[in-house]
Amino acid sequence: MLAIRGLEAWYGQSHVLQGIDLEVEQGEIVCLIGRNGAGKTTTLKAVMGLLEKTRGSVRFEGEEMLGRPAHLRFGKGLAYVPEERRIVPGLSVRENLRLGLIASPNKAQENALIARTAETFPRLAERLDQTAITMSGGEQQMLAIARALIADPKLVMLDEPSEGIMPVLVDEMFDLFRKLKAAGTTILLVEQNVELALGLADRAYVVDQGTIVHHGAAADLLADADIQERYCAV
Numbered sequence: 001m002l003a004i005r006g007l008e009a010w011y012g013q014s015h016v017l018q019g020i021d022l023e024v025e026q027g028e029i030v031c032l033i034g035r036n037g038a039g040k041t042t043t044l045k046a047v048m049g050l051l052e053k054t055r056g057s058v059r060f061e062g063e064e065m066l067g068r069p070a071h072l073r074f075g076k077g078l079a080y081v082p083e084e085r086r087i088v089p090g091l092s093v094r095e096n097l098r099l100g101l102i103a104s105p106n107k108a109q110e111n112a113l114i115a116r117t118a119e120t121f122p123r124l125a126e127r128l129d130q131t132a133i134t135m136s137g138g139e140q141q142m143l144a145i146a147r148a149l150i151a152d153p154k155l156v157m158l159d160e161p162s163e164g165i166m167p168v169l170v171d172e173m174f175d176l177f178r179k180l181k182a183a184g185t186t187i188l189l190v191e192q193n194v195e196l197a198l199g200l201a202d203r204a205y206v207v208d209q210g211t212i213v214h215h216g217a218a219a220d221l222l223a224d225a226d227i228q229e230r231y232c233a234v
Protein backbone atom coordinates (compact mmCIF):
# COMPACT_ATOMS: atom_id res chain seq x y z
CA MET A 1 0.00 0.00 0.00
CA LEU A 2 2.81 2.39 0.97
CA ALA A 3 6.24 1.79 -0.50
CA ILE A 4 9.07 4.12 0.49
CA ARG A 5 12.34 3.72 -1.42
CA GLY A 6 15.60 5.60 -0.91
CA LEU A 7 13.82 8.47 0.82
CA GLU A 8 16.13 11.37 1.59
CA ALA A 9 15.27 14.64 3.32
CA TRP A 10 17.07 17.81 4.30
CA TYR A 11 16.52 20.64 6.79
CA GLY A 12 18.54 23.40 5.13
CA GLN A 13 22.02 21.92 4.63
CA SER A 14 21.39 19.14 7.11
CA HIS A 15 20.92 15.79 5.33
CA VAL A 16 18.59 14.13 7.85
CA LEU A 17 17.12 11.16 5.98
CA GLN A 18 19.77 9.31 4.03
CA GLY A 19 17.78 6.65 2.21
CA ILE A 20 14.81 5.17 4.06
CA ASP A 21 13.25 1.96 2.68
CA LEU A 22 9.98 0.96 4.29
CA GLU A 23 6.75 -0.74 3.30
CA VAL A 24 3.30 -0.90 4.79
CA GLU A 25 0.78 -3.42 3.50
CA GLN A 26 -2.95 -2.86 3.64
CA GLY A 27 -4.39 -3.70 7.08
CA GLU A 28 -1.04 -3.76 8.87
CA ILE A 29 0.17 -1.85 11.87
CA VAL A 30 3.81 -1.02 11.27
CA CYS A 31 5.89 0.84 13.80
CA LEU A 32 8.99 2.91 13.30
CA ILE A 33 11.25 3.05 16.32
CA GLY A 34 14.65 4.54 17.10
CA ARG A 35 16.34 6.90 19.50
CA ASN A 36 15.67 10.66 19.73
CA GLY A 37 16.72 12.48 16.59
CA ALA A 38 17.01 9.30 14.50
CA GLY A 39 14.61 10.60 11.84
CA LYS A 40 11.22 9.11 12.71
CA THR A 41 9.16 12.32 12.62
CA THR A 42 11.02 13.49 9.54
CA THR A 43 10.04 10.27 7.75
CA LEU A 44 6.34 10.80 8.49
CA LYS A 45 6.53 14.46 7.44
CA ALA A 46 8.25 13.52 4.20
CA VAL A 47 5.54 10.95 3.42
CA MET A 48 2.82 13.53 4.12
CA GLY A 49 4.54 16.18 1.97
CA LEU A 50 5.40 18.63 4.74
CA LEU A 51 9.10 19.10 3.96
CA GLU A 52 10.72 21.39 1.44
CA LYS A 53 13.48 19.14 0.20
CA THR A 54 13.07 15.40 -0.33
CA ARG A 55 14.32 12.86 -2.84
CA GLY A 56 13.61 9.21 -3.57
CA SER A 57 10.23 7.60 -3.93
CA VAL A 58 7.05 7.40 -1.84
CA ARG A 59 4.44 5.34 -3.66
CA PHE A 60 0.95 5.12 -2.19
CA GLU A 61 -1.33 2.58 -3.82
CA GLY A 62 1.09 2.55 -6.74
CA GLU A 63 1.10 6.32 -7.26
CA GLU A 64 4.16 8.49 -6.72
CA MET A 65 3.52 11.05 -3.97
CA LEU A 66 6.85 12.89 -3.83
CA GLY A 67 6.55 16.29 -5.40
CA ARG A 68 2.82 16.46 -4.75
CA PRO A 69 1.35 18.87 -2.19
CA ALA A 70 0.16 17.57 1.18
CA HIS A 71 -3.53 18.27 0.48
CA LEU A 72 -3.38 16.03 -2.56
CA ARG A 73 -1.80 13.23 -0.52
CA PHE A 74 -4.57 13.73 2.05
CA GLY A 75 -7.11 13.45 -0.75
CA LYS A 76 -5.59 10.11 -1.77
CA GLY A 77 -6.23 8.75 1.73
CA LEU A 78 -3.09 9.53 3.73
CA ALA A 79 -3.54 11.12 7.15
CA TYR A 80 -1.04 12.34 9.73
CA VAL A 81 -1.44 13.10 13.43
CA PRO A 82 1.59 15.14 14.45
CA GLU A 83 3.19 14.87 17.85
CA GLU A 84 2.10 18.37 18.79
CA ARG A 85 -1.62 17.52 18.23
CA ARG A 86 -2.69 20.88 16.77
CA ILE A 87 -6.32 20.72 17.77
CA VAL A 88 -8.02 24.13 17.98
CA PRO A 89 -8.21 24.71 21.73
CA GLY A 90 -10.98 27.33 21.69
CA LEU A 91 -13.37 25.24 19.59
CA SER A 92 -15.61 22.46 20.86
CA VAL A 93 -14.89 18.80 20.25
CA ARG A 94 -17.63 18.73 17.60
CA GLU A 95 -16.19 21.78 15.82
CA ASN A 96 -12.72 20.26 15.86
CA LEU A 97 -14.13 17.08 14.31
CA ARG A 98 -15.81 19.15 11.61
CA LEU A 99 -12.40 20.57 10.69
CA GLY A 100 -11.33 17.05 9.79
CA LEU A 101 -13.99 17.04 7.06
CA ILE A 102 -13.31 20.44 5.52
CA ALA A 103 -11.42 19.02 2.56
CA SER A 104 -13.35 15.76 2.42
CA PRO A 105 -15.82 14.78 -0.30
CA ASN A 106 -17.95 13.24 2.50
CA LYS A 107 -18.61 16.62 4.09
CA ALA A 108 -22.34 16.35 3.32
CA GLN A 109 -22.63 13.44 5.76
CA GLU A 110 -21.02 15.48 8.53
CA ASN A 111 -23.54 14.66 11.27
CA ALA A 112 -23.54 10.93 10.53
CA LEU A 113 -19.74 10.88 10.50
CA ILE A 114 -19.53 12.75 13.81
CA ALA A 115 -22.00 10.25 15.31
CA ARG A 116 -19.93 7.33 14.01
CA THR A 117 -16.74 8.86 15.39
CA ALA A 118 -18.42 9.39 18.75
CA GLU A 119 -19.23 5.67 18.83
CA THR A 120 -15.60 4.77 18.25
CA PHE A 121 -14.39 7.33 20.81
CA PRO A 122 -16.77 7.15 23.80
CA ARG A 123 -14.69 9.68 25.70
CA LEU A 124 -15.36 12.24 23.00
CA ALA A 125 -19.03 11.30 22.74
CA GLU A 126 -19.53 12.56 26.28
CA ARG A 127 -17.75 15.80 25.45
CA LEU A 128 -18.91 16.82 21.98
CA ASP A 129 -19.93 20.30 23.09
CA GLN A 130 -17.08 20.83 25.53
CA THR A 131 -14.30 23.24 24.59
CA ALA A 132 -11.24 21.23 23.58
CA ILE A 133 -8.86 23.11 25.89
CA THR A 134 -10.80 21.98 28.95
CA MET A 135 -9.97 18.32 28.26
CA SER A 136 -6.96 16.40 29.54
CA GLY A 137 -3.88 15.95 27.34
CA GLY A 138 -4.89 12.37 26.60
CA GLU A 139 -8.41 13.36 25.62
CA GLN A 140 -7.00 16.07 23.35
CA GLN A 141 -4.79 13.45 21.74
CA MET A 142 -7.85 11.23 21.21
CA LEU A 143 -9.52 14.20 19.54
CA ALA A 144 -6.53 14.74 17.25
CA ILE A 145 -6.69 11.08 16.24
CA ALA A 146 -10.47 11.15 15.81
CA ARG A 147 -10.21 14.26 13.65
CA ALA A 148 -7.72 12.50 11.38
CA LEU A 149 -9.90 9.39 11.15
CA ILE A 150 -13.26 11.04 10.55
CA ALA A 151 -12.57 11.44 6.84
CA ASP A 152 -11.85 7.70 6.51
CA PRO A 153 -8.19 7.76 5.55
CA LYS A 154 -6.75 4.57 4.09
CA LEU A 155 -3.53 4.91 6.03
CA VAL A 156 -3.00 6.98 9.16
CA MET A 157 0.43 7.98 10.45
CA LEU A 158 0.59 8.62 14.20
CA ASP A 159 3.56 10.40 15.76
CA GLU A 160 4.13 9.54 19.44
CA PRO A 161 0.45 9.27 20.39
CA SER A 162 1.23 8.12 23.94
CA GLU A 163 3.57 11.00 24.72
CA GLY A 164 2.72 12.71 28.01
CA ILE A 165 -0.51 10.77 28.50
CA MET A 166 -1.58 8.98 31.65
CA PRO A 167 -1.24 5.18 31.46
CA VAL A 168 -4.95 4.42 31.67
CA LEU A 169 -5.61 6.52 28.58
CA VAL A 170 -2.63 5.04 26.78
CA ASP A 171 -4.14 1.56 27.28
CA GLU A 172 -7.46 2.83 25.99
CA MET A 173 -5.76 4.37 22.98
CA PHE A 174 -3.87 1.20 22.11
CA ASP A 175 -7.09 -0.84 22.43
CA LEU A 176 -8.61 1.60 20.02
CA PHE A 177 -5.73 1.05 17.55
CA ARG A 178 -6.45 -2.69 17.71
CA LYS A 179 -10.11 -2.01 16.92
CA LEU A 180 -9.18 0.30 14.07
CA LYS A 181 -6.95 -2.38 12.62
CA ALA A 182 -9.75 -4.94 12.94
CA ALA A 183 -11.99 -2.51 11.04
CA GLY A 184 -9.42 -2.32 8.23
CA THR A 185 -7.45 0.87 8.97
CA THR A 186 -3.76 0.70 8.15
CA ILE A 187 -1.44 2.39 10.65
CA LEU A 188 2.14 3.61 10.54
CA LEU A 189 3.11 4.38 14.13
CA VAL A 190 6.06 6.25 15.60
CA GLU A 191 6.33 5.50 19.30
CA GLN A 192 8.91 6.04 22.04
CA ASN A 193 7.37 3.34 24.20
CA VAL A 194 9.03 0.50 22.34
CA GLU A 195 7.47 -2.34 24.29
CA LEU A 196 4.01 -0.98 23.84
CA ALA A 197 4.54 -0.34 20.14
CA LEU A 198 6.05 -3.75 19.44
CA GLY A 199 3.26 -5.39 21.41
CA LEU A 200 0.74 -3.80 19.07
CA ALA A 201 2.43 -3.84 15.67
CA ASP A 202 2.70 -6.57 13.06
CA ARG A 203 6.09 -5.41 11.82
CA ALA A 204 8.66 -2.86 12.85
CA TYR A 205 11.50 -0.83 11.38
CA VAL A 206 14.39 0.56 13.38
CA VAL A 207 15.79 3.87 12.18
CA ASP A 208 19.19 5.23 13.14
CA GLN A 209 20.87 8.34 11.73
CA GLY A 210 18.40 8.59 8.90
CA THR A 211 18.57 5.02 7.60
CA ILE A 212 16.75 1.79 8.40
CA VAL A 213 19.16 -0.45 10.30
CA HIS A 214 16.80 -3.30 11.06
CA HIS A 215 13.32 -4.54 10.25
CA GLY A 216 11.26 -7.60 10.92
CA ALA A 217 8.30 -9.04 12.75
CA ALA A 218 7.42 -6.93 15.78
CA ALA A 219 7.39 -10.03 17.98
CA ASP A 220 10.99 -10.84 16.97
CA LEU A 221 12.15 -7.31 17.73
CA LEU A 222 10.34 -7.41 21.04
CA ALA A 223 12.42 -10.45 21.96
CA ASP A 224 15.68 -8.82 20.80
CA ALA A 225 17.02 -6.91 23.80
CA ASP A 226 20.30 -6.19 22.02
CA ILE A 227 18.73 -4.24 19.16
CA GLN A 228 16.45 -2.39 21.53
CA GLU A 229 19.38 -1.37 23.68
CA ARG A 230 21.55 -0.36 20.73
CA TYR A 231 19.03 1.65 18.78
CA CYS A 232 16.07 2.50 20.95
CA ALA A 233 17.47 3.71 24.25
CA VAL A 234 16.73 7.42 24.57
Ligand code: ATP
Nearest residue numbers: 011012014016034035036037038039040041042043
Ligand atom coordinates in the same frame (compact mmCIF):
# COMPACT_ATOMS: atom_id res chain seq x y z
P1 ATP B 1 12.32 12.57 18.37
O1 ATP B 1 11.85 11.36 19.09
O2 ATP B 1 13.31 13.36 19.17
O3 ATP B 1 11.24 13.39 17.76
P2 ATP B 1 12.91 11.65 15.69
O4 ATP B 1 13.50 10.32 15.40
O5 ATP B 1 11.50 11.88 15.37
O6 ATP B 1 13.24 11.99 17.20
P3 ATP B 1 13.40 13.84 13.90
O7 ATP B 1 12.48 14.80 14.57
O8 ATP B 1 12.97 13.23 12.63
O9 ATP B 1 13.81 12.70 14.92
O10 ATP B 1 14.80 14.58 13.70
C1 ATP B 1 15.86 14.05 12.91
C2 ATP B 1 17.01 15.04 12.92
O11 ATP B 1 16.60 16.24 12.26
C3 ATP B 1 17.48 15.45 14.29
O12 ATP B 1 18.87 15.59 14.27
C4 ATP B 1 16.82 16.79 14.51
O13 ATP B 1 17.60 17.59 15.36
C5 ATP B 1 16.77 17.37 13.11
N1 ATP B 1 15.62 18.25 12.92
C6 ATP B 1 14.33 17.96 13.18
N2 ATP B 1 13.52 19.00 12.85
C7 ATP B 1 14.32 19.97 12.36
C8 ATP B 1 14.10 21.30 11.85
N3 ATP B 1 12.87 21.81 11.76
N4 ATP B 1 15.17 21.99 11.47
C9 ATP B 1 16.43 21.48 11.53
N5 ATP B 1 16.71 20.24 12.00
C10 ATP B 1 15.68 19.50 12.41
